[in-house]
Amino acid sequence: MIQKKICMVGAFATGKTSLVARFVRSIYSDVYQTTVGVKIDKKLVNLNNQEVSLILWDLHGEDELQKVRMSYLRGASGYFLVVDGTRRSTFETALALQAKVEEIIGAVPFILVLNKLDLQADWELEEGAIAQVIQQGWTVIESSAKTGLGVEEAFLTLTQKMVEG
Amino acid sequence: MSVSDAEHPVDETSVNHSSNHSSSDEDALAELRNLLFGVEQRQLRQIQERLEDPKLRAEDLGKVLAEAVVLQTLQENEQLTEAMVPTIESAIQASVKKDLTVIADAIFPVIGPASRRAIATALEATLQSLNQALENSLTPQSFAWRLEALQTGKSFAEVVLLRTLLYRVEQVFLIHKETSLLLHHVAAPGVETLDADLVSAMLKAIQDFVRDSFNTSSGDSLDTLRFGELTIWIEQGPQAVLAGVIRGNAPYELRIVFQQAIEKIHQAQGKALADFQGNAAVFEASHADLEDCLRSRYRHKKQGNTAYAWAAMGVLLLALGIFGFFGFRARQRWATYLEQLKAEPGIVVIEAKRGWRKYFISGLRDPLAVDPDQLLQPVGINPQAVVSQWEPYLSFDSELAATRVKDLLKPPANVSLSLDEDGVLHMSGTAPRAWIAEAQQLAQFIPGVAQVEVSDLIETEVELESIQRQIEDQILQFQEGEAAIAPNQDESLQTLVEQIKRLTTLAAAFNQTVQVEAIGRANNNGSEAQKLALSQSRADAIVALLTSAGIEPESLTAQGIGTSNPLQNQSGISTVEINRSVSFKVSLTDEASSEISNP
Numbered sequence: 001m002i003q004k005k006i007c008m009v010g011a012f013a014t015g016k017t018s019l020v021a022r023f024v025r026s027i028y029s030d031v032y033q034t035t036v037g038v039k040i041d042k043k044l045v046n047l048n049n050q051e052v053s054l055i056l057w058d059l060h061g062e063d064e065l066q067k068v069r070m071s072y073l074r075g076a077s078g079y080f081l082v083v084d085g086t087r088r089s090t091f092e093t094a095l096a097l098q099a100k101v102e103e104i105i106g107a108v109p110f111i112l113v114l115n116k117l118d119l120q121a122d123w124e125l126e127e128g129a130i131a132q133v134i135q136q137g138w139t140v141i142e143s144s145a146k147t148g149l150g151v152e153e154a155f156l157t158l159t160q161k162m163v164e165g
Numbered sequence: 166m167s168v169s170d171a172e173h174p175v176d177e178t179s180v181n182h183s184s185n186h187s188s189s190d191e192d193a194l195a196e197l198r199n200l201l202f203g204v205e206q207r208q209l210r211q212i213q214e215r216l217e218d219p220k221l222r223a224e225d226l227g228k229v230l231a232e233a234v235v236l237q238t239l240q241e242n243e244q245l246t247e248a249m250v251p252t253i254e255s256a257i258q259a260s261v262k263k264d265l266t267v268i269a270d271a272i273f274p275v276i277g278p279a280s281r282r283a284i285a286t287a288l289e290a291t292l293q294s295l296n297q298a299l300e301n302s303l304t305p306q307s308f309a310w311r312l313e314a315l316q317t318g319k320s321f322a323e324v325v326l327l328r329t330l331l332y333r334v335e336q337v338f339l340i341h342k343e344t345s346l347l348l349h350h351v352a353a354p355g356v357e358t359l360d361a362d363l364v365s366a367m368l369k370a371i372q373d374f375v376r377d378s379f380n381t382s383s384g385d386s387l388d389t390l391r392f393g394e395l396t397i398w399i400e401q402g403p404q405a406v407l408a409g410v411i412r413g414n415a416p417y418e419l420r421i422v423f424q425q426a427i428e429k430i431h432q433a434q435g436k437a438l439a440d441f442q443g444n445a446a447v448f449e450a451s452h453a454d455l456e457d458c459l460r461s462r463y464r465h466k467k468q469g470n471t472a473y474a475w476a477a478m479g480v481l482l483l484a485l486g487i488f489g490f491f492g493f494r495a496r497q498r499w500a501t502y503l504e505q506l507k508a509e510p511g512i513v514v515i516e517a518k519r520g521w522r523k524y525f526i527s528g529l530r531d532p533l534a535v536d537p538d539q540l541l542q543p544v545g546i547n548p549q550a551v552v553s554q555w556e557p558y559l560s561f562d563s564e565l566a567a568t569r570v571k572d573l574l575k576p577p578a579n580v581s582l583s584l585d586e587d588g589v590l591h592m593s594g595t596a597p598r599a600w601i602a603e604a605q606q607l608a609q610f611i612p613g614v615a616q617v618e619v620s621d622l623i624e625t626e627v628e629l630e631s632i633q634r635q636i637e638d639q640i641l642q643f644q645e646g647e648a649a650i651a652p653n654q655d656e657s658l659q660t661l662v663e664q665i666k667r668l669t670t671l672a673a674a675f676n677q678t679v680q681v682e683a684i685g686r687a688n689n690n691g692s693e694a695q696k697l698a699l700s701q702s703r704a705d706a707i708v709a710l711l712t713s714a715g716i717e718p719e720s721l722t723a724q725g726i727g728t729s730n731p732l733q734n735q736s737g738i739s740t741v742e743i744n745r746s747v748s749f750k751v752s753l754t755d756e757a758s759s760e761i762s763n764p
Binding site for chain 1: 341343344345360362363366446
């Protein structure tokens with residue numbers, strides 16, 4: 001069985017924890033996130049008849065970059081950049097975070113998750129900006145932690161990228 | 166060498182010739198030279214090229230360098246070693262300056278054993294001094310430990326350590342340092358484990374958290390977490406860390422076990438660790454090393470515990486035994502007491518019970534019955550521990566009724582009373598007429614007496630008269646002319662003594678005194694004076710005999726009357742014989758009147 005460490009990165013209140021909660025049942029309480037700054041969960045994914053154990057490091061989201069504990073990123077095989085579709089600023093934060101993360105752990109697979117799809121009417125994101133990052137080769141998945149839409153797909157896609165990469 | 170030897174003469178020849186001949190000659194010579202030495206010239210050129218090209222020279226040198234160094238070393242030539250020292254030193258310095266981890270990783274497997282050896286030496290010395298210090302202490306605990314040391318053959322200090330350090334390694338995690346992924350995990354039997362993958366990641370996160378939060382220097386790492394009696398020891402290796410979860414107080418030696426394990430794993434699987442991509446299957450091989458870390462020292466604790474438990478159990482059993490014994494004995498005594506009380510006439514036990522330290526008893530008691538408290542001491546019960554309540558009552562028990570009869574009737578000494586089961590009071594013996602009449606009347610009112618039987622009771626007055634008559638009928642005979650009693654009269658004398666004594670006793674009941682007068686007689690032989698003297702002597706002799714037999718002399722008088730009042734012939738004894746005798750006259754006087762008449 002292959003194990004992979006992946007991180008959930010994104011601005012404050014973008015729904016990282018909700019995405020994980022949608023995906024997995026946890027043994028640690030959410031309190032860890034605000035105390036130690038990270039909450040760790042595990043999810044077994046079956047990819048082409050191969051079991052992959054994902055160790056999810058859900059980092060405490062902060063809007064100021066330097067406050068994210070970058071040491072928690074070390075050893076990650078992939079990560080999610082989570083954006084709150086209803087807040088444009090979180091997209092910018094995601095872009096900055098991506099650069100920072102890549103600086104620390106190198107070019108590993110990642111997925112830009114545009115969360116809160118259930119509130120699409122309130123979305124502030126610009127189509128152009130998203131098209132631009134897709135053009136750069138980024139994988140973008142729209143999701144809703146509330147309805148579960150796109151969540152499983154996001155995890156499976158990232159797993160696939162990590163195993164193949 | 167062959168090439169240069171050949172070349173030399175050729176050169177000389179060419180020089181000599183060039184000074185004397187034309188250029189065509191030179192060409193011819195060159196051709197000749199080419200023809201003669203063509204092969205060697207090519208080789209020469211190659212050699213020259215090799216010598217001039219540093220890359221090729223390095224290649225050549227590299228081929229022979231190792232051999233040359235070995236040869237030098239074999240010749241024990243220290244020049245080479247000395248020559249290399251500065252280079253190696255600066256090489257190491259440069260390496261450290263560039264990247265500390267390279268050297269650190271390389272010497273990691275060496276540093277552990279070396280430092281352990283140094284620490285072990287230091288520790289041994291410490292142990293020895295500890296040993297001495299403890300040997301000087303004289304606590305009861307140290308005696309127990311010393312005894313154990315003697316029994317087990319261990320050093321005293323070792324025993325002390327064993328007694329104070331008790332632990333159990335419950336889980337061991339092998340964690341990849343870079344990814345914080347779990348490589349392998351072992352747990353002691355019966356230990357409940359959470360998801361080891363998550364615990365492993367969280368452990369790593371906590372380490373990072375501490376490092377980031379408290380500004381530690383880069384080389385430091387979190388190596389101990391403690392929570393209550395749970396300790397987590399983290400042993401760092403270059404590529405992986407080993408985390409042991411220990412319950413209790415783990416000794417320093419355990420740390421060495423952990424260190425050795427992580428070193429062994431690095432030695433055996435260094436490459437697998439470096440190339441780790443998420444597949445932990447290969448680290449199954451470290452299972453034995455990790456399991457070796459699952460140590461415990463429960464056994465000693467258990468032994469200690471059982472010893473204490475046994476001792477405590479023993480004390481408890483002893484206490485219970487003593488308690489039980491005293492309890493049993495107290496119950497026995499109480500039962501005996503109750504038994505005795507119930508057997509006593511005039512006592513009815515209504516309620517008897519045992520409290521925590523007191524006894525309670527209540528019932529009925531005839532005032533004439535035995536005092537219940539007096540029975541306590543003989544059976545061993547403290548009277549202070551008994552609270553008793555006795556209501557008085559009248560018992561119809563024959564024994565008590567008899568006692569009551571005696572108390573009320575106050576019978577004379579020679580009266581015996583007995584009350585049979587039917588309540589019939591039997592009286593026997595001798596009593597004054599007046600007492601008998603009174604007793605008969607009184608007895609009817611005594612509870613428990615239904616009837617009075619007096620047929621065996623003789624009135625004292627009747628007996629008194631009878632004895633008086635018997636005494637006065639006695640005649641003690643003498644031989645002719647003798648003043649000493651005839652030898653065959655002893656029995657009569659004896660009877661007489663008894664009769665006088667009995668009479669005295671009976672008369673006393675009526676406050677009367679007895680006076681017995683011995684009357685001596687003589688027959689017709691001799692003068693009147695002689696007869697009178699003889700008769701007086703006979704009366705005196707009898708009084709003397711009676712006195713010596715225990716009759717009070719005051720109640721005896723003697724008088725010789727000669728032949729003045731001779732006795733008449735009686736039942737075949739001749740008048741002559743019957744008057745050689747002493748007969749008796751009894752008179753009873755009231756004590757008061759006798760006192761008056763005496764002076």
